[in-house]
Amino acid sequence: MLTLKMLRDDPQHVIEKLAVKNFDAKEIVGKVLELDANRRSLQAESDALLARQKQVASRVGALMKEGKREEAEEAKKEASELKVRSNELLAKAEENNKELEAKLVLLPNIPCDLVVPGKGAEDNQIVKVGGPEVSLPENALPHWELAKKYDIIDFDLGVKITGAGFPVYKGKGARLQRALVNFFLDINTAAGYREIEPPSVVNAASGFGTGQLPDKEAQMYHVGLDDFYLIPTAEVPVTNLYRDVIIPGKDLPRAMTAYTPCFRREAGSYGKDVRGLNRLHQFDKVEIVRIEKPENSYAALDAMVAHVEGIVNRLGLRYRILRLCGGDMSFTSAITYDFELWSAAQGRWLEISSVSNFETFQSNRLHLRYRDDEGKIQLCHTLNGSSLALPRVVAALLEDNQTEDGIIIPEVLRPYTGFDRID
């Protein structure tokens, strides 16, 4: 959620910047400013009324003590009349402020200056391509075939147990999952990220805090009986750890990492995009989250990108880094770098990580603040990134490392898997 201050100070800037995201904000911004002006004048009016009400009420007490009963009755009457008027105003203000909030949450985060305009994926900027070239034999198999061949991931069984998009990992396939999680967590903690194991189910307040609610409600599984949501990413519970918190400036930055299962309904997707591990309803992911002072957040973002690149490099897979254009960025992000692995067997890039700076967009909703050197309270910047999401790493790993003699496990993973090939 954008801050009202930002909108008030320079509405034109907000409108221009949102155009980079292909978002025409003119009308909403105008409405927000109007509602904000209303809010302030309504408050000034009702505050004055309430102040008088309080004065009169305390006079009643004093008059009662002095035994001036008649005057007290007079005052009571006056207070009652004031109350009727202030209640009307308060109701009006509440309605106004609800509408203001409803409009305000419709505005996406403004992109930072590095972000170029664009409509969709085709306009993303390729920042870097790295890792070894992949050359596969003619008869190379996609990962879903390999999974079947070696009996390590069973999509059909998942359908039986739950439904499409809930695979069952078996044997070395299951062990590989556990190995990757541990490998990623170890690298992250070694880099100073504190390991967190959060709940995988959150309440609505948490969903709102990181921006999943109300706009992306359909993306989450909802537990109706208790009004809980299955998390779509560890970002939700981990960032919400700091909801309604004022952090002493000296305690920043905070860096955390968490492994969680992630649940996404992915309503409406189909085709080759969802084949095999390409898109799932449940998957494993290790996430990194940082809370920073505003002046440090872009340095932190660069550090996170470099950190994720380090992990990808160790896996020895072909990758590229994209800086997303305005139109392809999420609602909440100010800038996003995507990491993709090359899947030679599928002939396509697979997204495995998304590293973003949200600036104050989340912290404004979360009321996540810090006390600066002068003792003033300011909004923090929040950042997060995948490090990494497992399924597509597994997909690329299986496909790119396939040989006549089975799938070769990268050297760095062998201490975790306990085997060097899947055959």
Added chain:
RNA sequence: GGAAGGUUGGCCGAGUGGUCGAUGGCGGCAGUCUUGAAAACUGUUAGUCCGCAAGGGCUCGGGGGUUCGAAUCCCUCACCUUCCGCCA
């Protein structure tokens, strides 16, 4: 799931209708003293909204109600503790 008792500022804890945004203690910060520190003493120490400011509004788990007036009374929801039941 059943029963009872709770939820107050960074923490502990007082406050059961009248000037209470809240006594006191701890902790924090500043100062006095000290070569320095500790101790002692003094002062200070919630957030938020409106306002150029002066000042004012709101907040004692959340929401609603009673009343001229609510931290205090009533309703409701959430959470916590204890006992019973169940259980990895």
